[in-house]
Structure formats: structure tokens, C-alpha cells
Amino acid sequence: MERRTLLRGLALGAAAAPATALLGAEPAMAATSYYVATTEQVKNKVFVWHKNKSFSDANVHWSFGPGGGGWANLSDVKVRSTSAQGWIALMVASGGKAGIVDIGSKKNTGLGDLKWSASPGGNPHAIERIPGNGSVVVASSAGHLTLYAPSSVGNLGSLAKVQTISLAGAHGVLWDPTYSLLWAIGKGVIKGYAVEGSHRGTRLKHYGAQVSIGSDNLGHDLQPDYSNKYRMLATATHGVYEINTAGGTFSARKISSETRVKAYVRHSSGEAVSIRADNTGARTWGSPTVRFSSSADRKRSGAEFYKVRLWTPDFQ
Template sequence: MERRTLLRGLALGAAAAPAAALFGPGTAMAATNYYVATAEQVKNKVLVWNKNKGFSDANVHWSFSPGSGGWTNLSDVKIRSTSAQGWIALMVASGGKAGIVDIGSKKHTGLGDLKWSATPGGNPHAIERIPGNGSVVVASSNGHLTLYAPSSVGNLGSLAKVQTISLAGAHGVLWDPTYSLLWAIGKGVIKGYAVEGSRRGTRLKHYGAAVSIGSGNLGHDLQPDYSNKYRLLATATHGVYEINTAGGSFSARRISSQTRVKAYVRHSSGEAVSVRADNTGARTWGSPTVRFSASPDRTRAGAEFYKARIWTPNFE
């Protein structure tokens, strides 16, 4: 079996099932067996594991290892799907870099496998791709979003910087296909941006869609709730929040006052996956443990996880 097919099949948690079952319409990840992508900053790798297995080198399902320099301290990874390339991995690092890798026949990838890279600078913390349009947005915590647009939607290498938008404390970006909005979280607010134009003429426009999370509350992460397409999940200085988008009336509700939560996502089964900074060591903002609300936590000795994601290209 071609590894590209294998990687996708395992992501759905049913590697032994027939291909039709794996890729047929409406197929969902098994509630008890799914994969988690992590940004680990000590060895500085994106590492993917089956959440039911130990987080050991032998159990790594897929990885990206960019080295150091501008790629120091990987801070986000997202899995997306394109018509031309199939599954891709989007990544940013606090050292200043952003890039995209085609998830193909290789289990372990590095800088030589990048199909596109850029230097948005300003401590990049998150990255997202706009489906159909092909543009990519990077959030940098020093206060801006950077939009890269392609000259050809199917050509990752044709992405070029076309717009910079100010957003204080920009930490997270997430595409919402239900409302065709790019959500971005910053200091005290989550803003929704419409996407206008195409190719290099693409621009982001804020028409007023916004959710307050309180002044002085710096946003950290913004992710889907895969159990409810009308909810987003956000973490910030003062806790974890559910963002209700049903009916186009956007509001925030704090579901936990736990601090230092750097990543939080909910699987379609309802299980939450999160990382909480342990406030110790050289990277006080990370933790060696990825937490699961309905399964055993996974700890990797010596690691510093910053982000955890469900291994799926789905937006919701």
C-alpha cells in the first residue's frame, strides 16, 4: 500500500478496514483510536502518535524535523487537504519561520521536504490555510497577521506576501467553513475576517464579527470542537472558553478557569486533548505531558509540548 494512503487511513483510526470504508462519505474517526499531532520544542519536531500508544520514538507515526535557526521552537501544526497535493502539514516556529510540507510517501520529513516557506517574523504562533482560495495566514504574537496568496491555487510554491493586518497579541487562526470566516485570537478578542478576491488579489476584511474574552486576557489557542460545528474552543490567560457560533450570534463562555493551557481541542467523541504549561524548566510555557479527558495522559520524558492537534484535515 502506498504510504500516502496508509497515513490517511491510520489517521481515521481504521487502518485494517477496506479502502471504501476508510474514505467513503461520512466516515468518522473511531472514538477510541485516533492520532494526535504535537509541536515538541526540545528536539524541535512535529511528532504524531496514536493516542492509545506510548509517545516513544518507536511509535512515531509521522514527523517533521526542521533543525534550529529560524525554525527554533515549533509553535503550531495543522493538517489540511488540497486538491493538488492531498494532505499537507502547515507549521510555524517562534524563531520566525512558516512552511508547508506535502504529506506523501515519507514517514519522516525535514527542511528538504518543504514545498513553501516564508519568514513572517514577530514570533509566529499559528498558521491556517483558506480552502479553495489557497491563501495562507500566519499569526505573529508581536501583533500582526500575515496573508500569503498564490498566483495559482494549486501551486504551494507560488504563495507570496500580499497583506499585513494589525491584531494585538495575535496567537491563533482558524478557518470556519460554516460562516466562511477566518477567526483570529489576540489580546481580549477573537475577530472574524471575510476573505475577498482571489489569487494575489486576495485580502482579509473585518466587517465586525468579534467575540470579547475580556480586556487583559491574552488568547493562546483557537481550535475546532469536532463534536459540534457551531463551537470553537479557545484558551487564554484566564482559562478555557467555548465560542458559540450558532445562528451567527457569537458569544464566549468560560468552561475552565485553569491557567497556562496552551492547547485545547475536542475530538468528535467528546474527549478533550490539551497541553498545560508546567511553569518549570527552560521552557516554562511547555509540558512533557499531553492530557486526555477520557484516556490516560501521555508523557514523554524530556519533552516540551506546546501544541496538540487532532490528526485530521477537517476544519470542524
């Protein structure tokens, strides 16, 4: 990484975490007790469950069900916190849509609860929000990042498209508050983008920060390691990787050669949570099982889980 990239990232500063909303106030990050958010593509819903309870309808903590069409095959969910709305949920679907729901105290949500939506197209696979700035970035696997910026940071509905950036195989995006960089994973590479400007003048700029994972290796998922703020976790065609960022020297280390891992995150306790495609059925890229490295796996009969995240607004 070039020195100017690190200095640029540090100059921007990390954003403070705003207060949470009612549903988000439950303990999401206790060592043995936390919630996970999943995208399930048969019922096509985002489901949130406690990890220690069965993944049944009766145990659903929160859900978002958008139907089909442009919302078919939900591909990502992240929960973030804002000063104006408290906790919000960001979602994208391979059908072409992206959107944001103000979580508040409502348990079951749908299209009528969207505060913002857009059509970035190109098989959207991941979404992220830039704290403080209020902009939203969508990664589409057809090969681009789409930046939406607000006219008013506190108004979700004011987001509008302001920039498109080419990134072959774009599959994942994650904000890094330590270096104030927006990381994106694509084919063979993870790139860090600085955020410049504000409101509709916001732009992403790549100064050189990047990590190679091999030119024939299609990146898939990018998530935090909540046990170490100087690590991110990535999945790709050839395995699972730790991305080390300590000291601003960015590097990748393969920690598993297991293939078809669609999502991988590590809780602050050290427990890993993941989904591995079972390569069967109509959705070969999904699985009915969410795996936990230190406790019982959770299986939902007939389900096709694609992504799993920890139910927390924390970036690290």
C-alpha cells in the same frame, strides 16, 4: 455581530474537502482511536502518535524536524487537504519561520521536504490555510496577521505575501467553513475576517464579527470542537472558553479557570485533549505531558510539548 457580516460570510460558501493522501488515510477520527499531532520543542519536531500508544520514537506515525535557527521552538502544526497534493502539514516556529510540507507517503520529513516557506517574523504562533482559495495566514504574537496568496491555487510554491493586518497579541487562526470566516485570537478578542478576491488579489476584511474575552485576557489557542460544528475552543490567560456560533450570534463561555493551558481541542467522541504548561525548566511554557480527559495521559520524558492537534484535515 452585524447582520452584513453574517450575510457576507454565508455568501462566500464552504469549501468541499478534497481527497486525502496515503498516510492521512488511516482512521483519524474514530470514537476511541485517533492520532494526535504535537509540537515538541526540545528535539524541535512535529511528532504524530496514536493516542493509545506510548509516545516513543518507535511509535512515531509521522514527523517533521527542521533543525534550529529560524525554525527554533515549533509553535503550531495543522494538517489540511488540497486537491493537488492531498494532505499537507502547515507549521510555524517562534524563531520566525513558516512552511508547508506535502505529506504524501513519507514518514519522516525535514527542511528538504518543504514545498513553501516564509519569514513572517514577530514570533509566529499559528498558521491556517483557506480552502479553495489556497491562501495561508500566519498569526504572530508581536501583533499581526500575514496573508500569503498564490498565483496558482494548486501550486504551494507560488504563495507570496500580499497583506499584513494589525491584531494585538495575535496567537491563533482557524478557518470556519460554516460561515466562511477566518477567525483570529489576540489580546481580549477573537475576530472573524471575510476572504475577498482570489489569487494574488486575495484580501482579508473584518466586517465586525468578533467575540470579547476581556481586555486583560491574552488569547492563546483557537481550535475546533469536533463534537459540535457551531463551537470553537479557545485558551487564554484566564482560562478555557467555548466560542458559540450557532445562528450567527457569537459569544464566549468560560468552561475552565485553569491557567497556562497552551492547547485545547475536543474530539467528536467528546474527549478533550490538552497541554498545560508546567512552569518549570528552560521552557516554562511547555510540558512533557499531553492530557486526555477520558483516557490515559501520555508523557514523554524530557519533552516540552507546546501544541496538540487532532491528526485530521477537517475544520470542524
